[in-house]
Amino acid sequence: MRANAAQYELIAPATLDDVLATLATGGYTPIAGGTEIMVALSAGRLPQKPLVSLQHLKELRFIETTAEAYVIGAGTTFSDIRHHAGLAADLPLLAGAASWTGSIANQNRGTLGGNLVNASPAADSPPALLAYEATLKLVSATGSRTMPYTAFHLGYKKTALLPGELVYSIAVPRIWTGYRSYTRKVGTRNAQAISKIALACLARIEENKIADIRIGAASLSAMPMRCAATESALLGQPVTSQTVEKARAALASEARPIDDIRSTAAYRAAVAGNLLEEFLQQLST
């Protein structure tokens, strides 16, 4: 049953400071592009709390390029990201994720901040941002703090965001020259559907050995996850068939996929192993 819109309050204070002051009073839910919130409203499962809009805040919609990093405002849309020449060239894992986060209409509205805070284990940007070791800047009426993105997800749809806090920006270091990257999403309808499984991987090869490796995954556990055990099984190793076997075993041991309407745990674990193997095979060529 769709909820009655008249039962919800929505305000759009003019500036970020005004929005933060509103959030500090307690009880307000932010709404950015609305592509999660409005679906929840339609399905009748949006908690009946007043909402505060972020969509109009230019302060949250920017892409800044410095020598060390790209800093992306939380209100930046997936279309902004995929059509930014620098991001497309330097951060292919993130630009790729943006390009298959739903339809064009969805990419025109959905924001990077909304994707992270919604914190679905199946979301597309988290694996890329985990692999890139992004840093978040969080703001509230009382100040701001930064946190490594790897510390943000705490459990199923649970994040380290405090009441009254917003994600302000996401900083991604620009240190990927010489890295090979790989990302693939497996879903029922490729770009259009929420993933059943997705990997985002980065590796640097030196003297035929894996000198650095980062693997982020969607739908392999109750939250977006960095595959630490798989990474340690691969670090310093040559890409041989034994290494591939060890890495597959490590991935199977650390994966805690769920059974849900989109797929089964066994399917997810098997496909994740296949994607990992595909990535490793590309490294050896």
Place this chain on the structure above:
Amino acid sequence: MIELNINGKPYTVDVPPMKRLLDVLREDLHLTGVKEGCGEGECGSCSVLFDGVLANSCLIPVLQAEGVEIGTIEGVAIGEQLAPIQQCFLEEGGAQCGICTPGMILATKHLLDKYPQPTLPQIQEGLAGNLCRCTGYSRIFAAVEAAAKLA
């Protein structure tokens, strides 16, 4: 009171701020070219142009549309005359029941604004959020290709 700008005309509506733009267009302003299919962002039959870019009006609270230039199918024709994209959908048989057609045409407009001569994969991606359950996509793609040739 919420002030809207639709197809270049100003409107004032007295509606709850969380009311979906889709419902305001249809119920309050009687601009019924916009359709409801899924109500969840999956089908594109509620497509509008939102400051020139394609968006699903079922996922937009009307307050977020204040200060934005909204374009609907009613604003596409030039007076009584069909716009070239509409003419191409007609001639290529790109419409049957018509439920998806306003959205398809607005998605095509958005696509051709960005890529005046789109490749087939660009057409497929540009229209992937618009579902049609009767015409069949090959006729729709043919209509888009014909419209691109006219540009």
